[in-house]
Amino acid sequence: MKQKEYLIYTTHALFLDTKFKTKYICDTELSFEERRLDVEKIVEIIKEKHIVAEEVYELQNAEEQIRFELFKVIQNNFTINKCENCGRLFIPSTTSNNPNQKGRNDQKYCNNLYLDTRKTCKEIGALNKQKEKVQNSSILKEYNREYKRMHGLHYNHTKEFKEKQFKEWSEKARELRDTYTNEQIEDFKIELKKLSNLYWK
Numbered sequence: 606m607k608q609k610e611y612l613i614y615t616t617h618a619l620f621l622d623t624k625f626k627t628k629y630i631c632d633t634e635l636s637f638e639e640r641r642l643d644v645e646k647i648v649e650i651i652k653e654k655h656i657v658a659e660e661v662y663e664l665q666n667a668e669e670q671i672r673f674e675l676f677k678v679i680q681n682n683f684t685i686n687k688c689e690n691c692g693r694l695f696i697p698s699t700t701s702n703n704p705n706q707k708g709r710n711d712q713k714y715c716n717n718l719y720l721d722t723r724k725t726c727k728e729i730g731a732l733n734k735q736k737e738k739v740q741n742s743s744i745l746k747e748y749n750r751e752y753k754r755m756h757g758l759h760y761n762h763t764k765e766f767k768e769k770q771f772k773e774w775s776e777k778a779r780e781l782r783d784t785y786t787n788e789q790i791e792d793f794k795i796e797l798k799k800l801s802n803l804y805w806k
Contacts, residue, residue: 625673626663631656688715690726690733743790748782751797758805766805774804 633656639647651658664670678685683696695715714730722729739745752775759771777800785793 625669625676628661628663630659630661633657684710686710686712686715688717688726689713690730691715691717691719693717743787744782744785744793747790747794747797748778751801752778755801755805762805770804774800 631651633654635647635650639650642650650656662673664673678696685694686697687694693715695712695717697710697712698716712727714725714727716725716727718724719726719729724732739749755771755774755778759766759768778797781793781796781800785796
């Protein structure tokens, strides 16, 4: 197994009163003569030999690390949002496998676990949105009430009201829910009750 070679060439970038030392690590050892060449020649050799070089940064302490990360955020033009649940700053995440792809700038919640809830702020935000949506919709309130009732009947009478039947009722109830508006709440109640009576009387 080849030992990684540390090039002696370093660069310095002055930013926020801090110097970040940059080193380049190669997967192939260079000869003494090659290492004494200027940078342009070394780049040519790396290309010719197909040497893999990685850029690493040498930081002296935690403060330098924070300053360096801030520098990278600015350098890559990342968006920083404030989580509407916990108030902490975060960089919007991406669902892509490409780490260089930026996340959506309109993300309102971070992925950190919130207190002792074992849920992320994003999960809590979604739950709160759903609660708010239900509170503002008489159709959703009625649907949720009937769903809980039918689920309880299925849970307590699994032989008479099997899981397959409950799932079938649930699917039809969702379809029914999506065809009515809040102004048609009374009609929705009647039709939902009829549907439920087909599965449990």
